[in-house]
Amino acid sequence: MKFYCLKCKKEYPLNGLDYKCECGGLFRLKKGNEEKVDIEISLGEVRTPIIMKEIEGVKLHLKFDYLMPTGSFKDRGALVLINALKQLGITEIVEDSSGNAGASIAAYCAAAKIKCNIYIPENTSEGKIKQIKAYGARVIRIPGTRDDTANRVLEAARNIYYASHVYNPLFFEGTKTIAYEIYEQIGVPDFIFSPVGNGTMLLGIYLGFSEIGKLPRIIGIQSGNCCPVYNKFYGKEDMEVRSTLAEGIAVKKPARIDEIIDAVKESEGDMVKVTEDEINEFYKLLGRMGIYVEQTAAAVIAGAVKYCKENSIAENMVKVAPLTGTGLKK
Numbered sequence: 198m199k200f201y202c203l204k205c206k207k208e209y210p211l212n213g214l215d216y217k218c219e220c221g222g223l224f225r226l227k228k229g230n231e232e233k234v235d236i237e238i239s240l241g242e243v244r245t246p247i248i249m250k251e252i253e254g255v256k257l258h259l260k261f262d263y264l265m266p267t268g269s270f271k272d273r274g275a276l277v278l279i280n281a282l283k284q285l286g287i288t289e290i291v292e293d294s295s296g297n298a299g300a301s302i303a304a305y306c307a308a309a310k311i312k313c314n315i316y317i318p319e320n321t322s323e324g325k326i327k328q329i330k331a332y333g334a335r336v337i338r339i340p341g342t343r344d345d346t347a348n349r350v351l352e353a354a355r356n357i358y359y360a361s362h363v364y365n366p367l368f369f370e371g372t373k374t375i376a377y378e379i380y381e382q383i384g385v386p387d388f389i390f391s392p393v394g395n396g397t398m399l400l401g402i403y404l405g406f407s408e409i410g411k412l413p414r415i416i417g418i419q420s421g422n423c424c425p426v427y428n429k430f431y432g433k434e435d436m437e438v439r440s441t442l443a444e445g446i447a448v449k450k451p452a453r454i455d456e457i458i459d460a461v462k463e464s465e466g467d468m469v470k471v472t473e474d475e476i477n478e479f480y481k482l483l484g485r486m487g488i489y490v491e492q493t494a495a496a497v498i499a500g501a502v503k504y505c506k507e508n509s510i511a512e513n514m515v516k517v518a519p520l521t522g523t524g525l526k527k
């Protein structure tokens with residue numbers, strides 16, 4: 198297996214310090230048909246259940262991905278990435294995420310005995326990093342903005358392996374397993390709804406179903422308060438970004454924005470944005486159904502129901518929406 202640049206096709210080894218190409222292009226994974234990452238280190242991942250529920254008259258197959266070991270689908274990515282790094286002999290990594298990705302990577306590093314350094318903005322709330330610290334990761338707080346944190350992690354990444362959930366294709370090699378599971382459980386659905394922040398799930402869905410050989414229509418969901426992908430997809434001016442309840446998808450400048458848009462277009466999909474009121478409404482509604490998830494997950498269900506109603510999607514169409522993260526972390 199190798200990384201290759203999406204722009205100029207230059208190849209790079211998996212265990213190098215380059216996290217993107219010298220030409221500026223981002224990496225994707227190059228591998229033979231039979232090649233895959235061996236899983237030796239496990240935290241008890243499950244094949245998450247898929248259960249059909251009717252929500253406001255719309256029948257959705259919910260994929261319970263918050264039942265993963267650290268409480269979010271990001272474990273899919275961390276499982277494959279950290280197993281691969283262990284086998285490559287990597288002993289220390291850096292990463293920047295105070296959210297679900299940070300927790301997943303910290304947990305699998307702990308299991309793999311890889312030293313883990315997580316860079317976060319100084320003003321990150323203690324509650325958000327409690328789980329990361331519990332896994333024994335070193336947390337480095339950086340003063341200033343999210344961009345300052347990004348710059349500092351890139352500085353550190355000159356000497357230490359950057360196990361990025363955004364740049365490292367091995368992470369997407371893991372998130373794509375959701376497509377294979379859905380395929381085994383119900384076949385290729387007609388529609389699949391996905392949160393869009395950095396696109397870790399959406400691109401995983403795209404890569405997985407591409408390998409399977411048939412793409413469902415991929416509908417990306419963003420919060421109206423932070424929707425750079427929605428705006429670019431529809432050729433709209435970027436508007437001012439405001440804070441949103443859907444913290445997990447509040448990404449101002451997704452590095453893989455063009456890949457995300459290409460994937461949605463190739464699938465003949467669409468982009469949807471939801472309001473804060475809609476997120477809150479579906480957060481409560483899911484709770485009353487016995488489903489306690491993070492607000493980012495509620496945003497996806499809100500977007501899915503809205504899309505199906507507005508576009509009069511036929512009842513017999515198979516529609517899948519993932520429940521990305523537990524509500525228990527807050």
Ligand SMILES: [Zn+2]
Pocket residue numbers: 202203204205206207218219220221222
């Ligand atoms: Zn290149």
